[in-house]
Amino acid sequence: MTDLPRDAPRATVLHADLDAFYASVEQRDDPRLRGRPVAVGGGVVLAASYEAKRRGVRTAMSGRQARSLCPGLIVVRPRFDAYVEASRAVFDLFRATTPRVQGVSIDEAFLDVAGLHRIDVPPVQIAARLRGQVLEQVGLPITVGVARTPFLAKVASRVAKPDGLLLVDPDAEDAFLHPLPIELLWGVGEVTANRLRGYGLCTAGDVAALSVDALRGILGPHAGSHLFAVVHGRTPERVVTDRSRRSVGAQRALGRGPHDAAFVESALLGLVDRVCRRMRAAHLVARTVVLRLRFGDYTRATRSRSFAHATSSGADLAATAVALLDGAAPLARERGLTLVGVALTGLQSDAWVQPRLALDGPDETGLDAALDAVHERFGSASLARASLLRRGEGLAVPLLPDREDDE
Structure with missing residues (x-):
């Protein structure tokens, strides 16, 4: 070589x-x-x-x-x-x-x-x-x-x-980049692309022909400077591997409603279970629960609540998520809920965590650990909340025949 x-x-x-x-x-x-x-x-x-x-x-x-x-x-x-x-x-x-x-x-x-x-x-x-x-x-x-x-x-x-x-050969970066339509540039969304096209700028080469001051005038100081660096190959070269994780989340599309409140709550609890397992597997705890909602008119809403101390308790995090959902119920009924999501933020290592005192209520970390162990050994689909099962799924317990008491 x-x-x-x-x-x-x-x-x-x-x-x-x-x-x-x-x-x-x-x-x-x-x-x-x-x-x-x-x-x-x-x-x-x-x-x-x-x-x-x-x-x-x-x-x-x-x-x-x-x-x-x-x-x-x-x-x-x-x-x-x-x-x-x-x-x-x-x-x-x-x-x-x-x-x-x-x-x-x-x-x-x-x-x-x-x-x-x-x-x-x-x-x-x-x-x-x-x-x-x-x-x-x-x-x-x-x-x-x-x-x-x-x-x-x-x-x-x-x-x-x-x-x-x-x-992309380092000696041919401009030859690769400049003929491309602006929509292929990472960070150029629909709004920015439409604004650039309004000025007759259709390719990365068109943008590269402008001065940085001209781009700042079109897009603003920050966006203009960033795009100038992009089309001239002046973006950072380093892959960032030491950035701490900021959040863990999941979401579920519900489709057009109306949806029963119990169904939405069950969907949310399933998401909470999933993100809690992922968080605990990464040896993290969270300070804040964030609820994300999308409605039938494509508007969005976000609600959040923080704890005094970071936690990994599935019960506490689930209860907080449900409370946030209950608070947003009037908005969901008015606009029609189509998507629900949850994120845990304010993440930090679980190496130093204040244990729950007995006077705060039962400690459920043992239950969380047991559930995590089952999922780890038998797969993520091995356990689920009964409310998340569709008709015909899960175990059916046969009914015993009636028995008369002995006289």
């Missing part, structure tokens, strides 16, 4: 992004769905397979609109436990590749392989090997972009999707 000069720029950052993650897991687990347009969700599309995307189905689209665009669309209920398990298996492969992994979400991460240049193959070959491992061992397609910076690697993976691999 030929060494480059020490100061030569290297493409050593990988952005690995699972393709249509939720939908791909469903197609992996049900052969009948493979090659067919699939949407995960109900009232709102949470994810769409590429067969559905090619017909115009997009995330956050209403189920009704998705079906009108794609009459043969197959809609499946989300199975978040299956997605979490698949994500863990993929992240295990990431960490087996390099210790320098920065998770971005449940289905994507940056990998820094700069430290492997003397003991492994070149980065693009590492990326190709990783793609093969994810497909063979987890059964999911994944796209990888390889570049000098996380930003360029992210854009490369966007261009290479689906199920692709793309290397």
Whole structure:
């Protein structure tokens, strides 16, 4: 292997992004769905397979609109436990590749392989090997972009999707970036893109031709300076692996209502159980419970409540989440609830936690530990709240025949 000069720029950052993650897991687990347009969700599309995307189905689209665009669309209920398990298996492969992994979400991460240049193959070959491992061992397609910076690697993976691999050579960054439409630039959303297009700026090259002062005038000081750095390849080169986790959360689309209050509460409690297990598995405790709601008119609301001391108690966190939901009930009835979510924030290590005193009520940490142990040994679907089971699921206890008392 030929060494480059020490100061030569290297493409050593990988952005690995699972393709249509939720939908791909469903197609992996049900052969009948493979090659067919699939949407995960109900009232709102949470994810769409590429067969559905090619017909115009997009995330956050209403189920009704998705079906009108794609009459043969197959809609499946989300199975978040299956997605979490698949994500863990993929992240295990990431960490087996390099210790320098920065998770971005449940289905994507940056990998820094700069430290492997003397003991492994070149980065693009590492990326190709990783793609093969994810497909063979987890059964999911994944796209990888390889570049000098996380930003360029992210854009490369966007261009290479689906199920692709793309290397951006450090000597050809402008040639790669400047012809791209502005919507492919990481951080350029719909509002920013429309504003730029209003000035006749359609590609990254169009933006790069402007001065930083001109961009600041169009987008404002911060956004203008950031976009100027983006189109000129001046974004940070470091993969951040030492940032503490700020929150853990989950959400569930409910579909169009009206929904029974008991059903919504059960859905919320299922989410609380899930995020509490994830938090305790990471040896963390939380100070704040955040409730997130989305309504039929696509507006959103957030409610939160903090504890005096951080906790990992599933009972306390669940009770707080339900209290927040009860407080938002009038708004939910008025607007129609379509999505409920919960997040635990103010996270810190559980190494130093004030134990609950007996006068504060029973200590339920033993129950939490027992439930976590069952899930760890038998899988995330081994235990669930009875209120979350659909008709016909779970165990049925036969009724014993009536018996007359002996005289």
